[in-house]
Amino acid sequence: MLSKRVKEVLNAQINAEIWSAHFYLSMSLYFGGEGYRGFSRWMKKQYREDMTHAMQMMDYMIEQGDRVILQDITGIPTVFEDIVTTFEQALVHLVRITDAIDTLADVVEGENDKATRIFLDKYILGQVLAEARMNQILTQLKRMNQEIGVYMLDKELYEVCEIKR
Numbered sequence: 290m291l292s293k294r295v296k297e298v299l300n301a302q303i304n305a306e307i308w309s310a311h312f313y314l315s316m317s318l319y320f321g322g323e324g325y326r327g328f329s330r331w332m333k334k335q336y337r338e339d340m341t342h343a344m345q346m347m348d349y350m351i352e353q354g355d356r357v358i359l360q361d362i363t364g365i366p367t368v369f370e371d372i373v374t375t376f377e378q379a380l381v382h383l384v385r386i387t388d389a390i391d392t393l394a395d396v397v398e399g400e401n402d403k404a405t406r407i408f409l410d411k412y413i414l415g416q417v418l419a420e421a422r423m424n425q426i427l428t429q430l431k432r433m434n435q436e437i438g439v440y441m442l443d444k445e446l447y448e449v450c451e452i453k454r
């Protein structure tokens with residue numbers, strides 16, 4: 290059984306993951322519209338990952354016999370400046386999600402909920418990997434200021450991000 294507090298914070302995290310997914314989707318659509326197929330595909334992959342996180346957390350709550358409440362998805366940015374700025378925004382957002390998951394883990398620990406705490410492990414570790422990947426792309430982007438470099442990275446991401454239809 291989940292405590293009232295754990296239910297609240299998990300439900301909030303589910304909504305945060307869904308919001309996050311839509312933020313990435315919006316960036317994917319921006320890149321798609323600009324003709325960057327690789328960056329678009331990479332952001333779509335982030336969308337899928339966060340929707341998967343939300344679904345897994347929903348299943349976890351449902352398995353515990355709890356009800357999940359969805360919130361409206363509002364305030365998704367739709368206007369983006371350029372490639373680097375967009376990836377910078379994505380990184381700032383990603384760090385915020387990391388902080389939210391850390392706070393979630395603190396609450397769960399405070400409630401002495403061992404199962405939920407273990408359940409959160411993969412998300413805590415997943416954020417480390419996600420930040421590393423995002424930082425890597427950003428570093429590469431900042432190093433290159435020529436169109437050819439951006440073209441090559443876009444091509445590379447297009448090839449590494451497999452699309453499931």
Ligand SMILES: [Fe+2]
Pocket residue numbers: 306338339342386
């Ligand atoms: Fe996530």
